[in-house]
Amino acid sequence: MLAIALLVFREVLEAALIVSIVAAATRGVPYRGTALLTGIGAGVLGAGLVALGADRIAALFSGAGQEVFNAGVLLAAVLMIAWHVIWMSSHARELSARVQGVGYAVRAGTSPLTVLVAVVALAVLREGSEIVLFLYGMLAGGASYPGTGLGLGLAAGAAVGALLYFGLLRIPMRHFFGATNALLVLLAAGLAADAMTFLVQANLLPALGEPFWDTAALLDERSLPGQVLHVLVGYTARPAPVQALAWLVTVLLLGAGMRIAGRSSRRMPTARRVMTG
Numbered sequence: 001m002l003a004i005a006l007l008v009f010r011e012v013l014e015a016a017l018i019v020s021i022v023a024a025a026t027r028g029v030p031y032r033g034t035a036l037l038t039g040i041g042a043g044v045l046g047a048g049l050v051a052l053g054a055d056r057i058a059a060l061f062s063g064a065g066q067e068v069f070n071a072g073v074l075l076a077a078v079l080m081i082a083w084h085v086i087w088m089s090s091h092a093r094e095l096s097a098r099v100q101g102v103g104y105a106v107r108a109g110t111s112p113l114t115v116l117v118a119v120v121a122l123a124v125l126r127e128g129s130e131i132v133l134f135l136y137g138m139l140a141g142g143a144s145y146p147g148t149g150l151g152l153g154l155a156a157g158a159a160v161g162a163l164l165y166f167g168l169l170r171i172p173m174r175h176f177f178g179a180t181n182a183l184l185v186l187l188a189a190g191l192a193a194d195a196m197t198f199l200v201q202a203n204l205l206p207a208l209g210e211p212f213w214d215t216a217a218l219l220d221e222r223s224l225p226g227q228v229l230h231v232l233v234g235y236t237a238r239p240a241p242v243q244a245l246a247w248l249v250t251v252l253l254l255g256a257g258m259r260i261a262g263r264s265s266r267r268m269p270t271a272r273r274v275m276t277g
Contacts, residue, residue: 047131
């Protein structure tokens with residue numbers, strides 16, 4: 001039971017941390033609760049469909065279908081997060097005003113909700129499919145239904161995600177969106193590095209050399225602190241050069257996109273005053 005609870009906890013933890021960060025970062029976006037639930041529901045449904053087609057997926061790309069699928073899900077999540085942080089950089093002032101009760105409308109249609117649903121669905125899809133496949137394998141092998149371990153793992157992972165969410169809400173509003181955007185950038189960088197790992201395992205990318213370092217003796221990536229850092233900042237005990245390169249490129253590109261979007265948003269009021277003056 002404890003082994004099952006631990007495995008489920010690790011998978012749920014990754015999804016819960018991502019959902020918590022995205023939920024906090026979209027504070028002030030109308031109907032985000034509905035979007036979160038929609039994303040979670042879509043992810044759970046997708047995980048079930050992945051489990052049904054697991055054999056076909058695994059057989060693709062010369063037997064590396066599962067690795068390619070995981071890499072595709074991660075890279076899609078990176079793109080969705082990139083879109084979101086750049087959008088947030090150009091609308092943070094409006095959202096901050098809404099949260100503080102000033103009542104400004106957020107002008108950008110429903111694009112943040114679409115991205116929110118996609119990021120949450122992808123996170124739940126990837127981690128949920130691994131849980132479903134694991135439980136399916138156990139049941140197929142004749143094991144009894146692991147309800148207690150499953151419940152403990154789900155509850156523990158959700159609890160850690162909730163702690164992170166409420167911790168983020170304690171950040172002063174003047175720093176809130178900057179802090180959550182920075183966290184999302186690091187999250188996207190870690191996901192990009194993970195995607196490279198799966199592509200290397202599928203022999204579709206070279207590792208580009210030996211790992212840069214080995215800190216497994218100091219902080220095991222499979223431990224709870226290591227797992228949390230892996231999700232939050234992309235920590236890897238033995239990073240291959242291609243992983244480090246993907247992490248760095250993602251941080252630099254998103255940082256540049258956020259700066260450009262922020263400058264554009266600061267110019268907008270001036271341009272409007274000139275046009276209406």
